[in-house]
Amino acid sequence: MERSRAPGASVRGNGDSMPARGGIRKLALLHIRLGVASERLQLIRDIGITAEEYVVEHFHTRISPPDSCPHCGRQKALWALCYYPRNVTQPRSGSIRLMIRRFRCWRCKKTVSILPAFAQPYRFVQNHIIGKFADGERDPEVMRWIVLLRQYWARFVMWLPELRRAVVDGNVRGPPEQDAVAWWQLLVSPHGDFTAATMASVSRFRITFFGRYRCHEPRPSGV
Ligand SMILES: [Zn+2]
Numbered sequence: 656m657e658r659s660r661a662p663g664a665s666v667r668g669n670g671d672s673m674p675a676r677g678g679i680r681k682l683a684l685l686h687i688r689l690g691v692a693s694e695r696l697q698l699i700r701d702i703g704i705t706a707e708e709y710v711v712e713h714f715h716t717r718i719s720p721p722d723s724c725p726h727c728g729r730q731k732a733l734w735a736l737c738y739y740p741r742n743v744t745q746p747r748s749g750s751i752r753l754m755i756r757r758f759r760c761w762r763c764k765k766t767v768s769i770l771p772a773f774a775q776p777y778r779f780v781q782n783h784i785i786g787k788f789a790d791g792e793r794d795p796e797v798m799r800w801i802v803l804l805r806q807y808w809a810r811f812v813m814w815l816p817e818l819r820r821a822v823v824d825g826n827v828r829g830p831p832e833q834d835a836v837a838w839w840q841l842l843v844s845p846h847g848d849f850t851a852a853t854m855a856s857v858s859r860f861r862i863t864f865f866g867r868y869r870c871h872e873p874r875p876s877g878v
Pocket of ligand 1: 724725726727728729732760761762763764765
């Protein structure tokens, strides 16, 4: 698959050119808070299947609850509450609707849902496509969503100063501030791919490549 830079894009510092990335690496689980209220929390779980397989296999019915409540820490306190729909891109065209499993804690009454890791929080395009765009690939799958992907990149560029402050050790000498391409590579490459990098940044710093949401506020002490 040929990699190409966007027309007029330079290798460094351009809003549409993106760096190469490393191999695929999976992570097991991370915790992030999503939603408008802290009573809702979302875990991202790498379930090792595609969105299409998730739907065909009715995988949402097989999502198990976390062992302990991420709000209050109580063991085996989460019980199935409901499903809610979530759309993501599908390979050839259009979108695919996922059903996301939500659980409620019988002790603290707060809820937690499990988002498959192929989905990016608050973004429609799947992570692997965002990653390909970031690699500079312009295959049909990327081109299908190129308008949205460019918007994502613009958001990343705007958000980068905050992201950098959050996740990069102040003693690390990184690329020039305006070099968003190099920063993307710096942030992604240690984790192997964009999915893993997202999981790491959210689990460690409660921030995505595109924003920090109210749900990313710190957990109550002791949880
Ligand atoms: Zn609880």
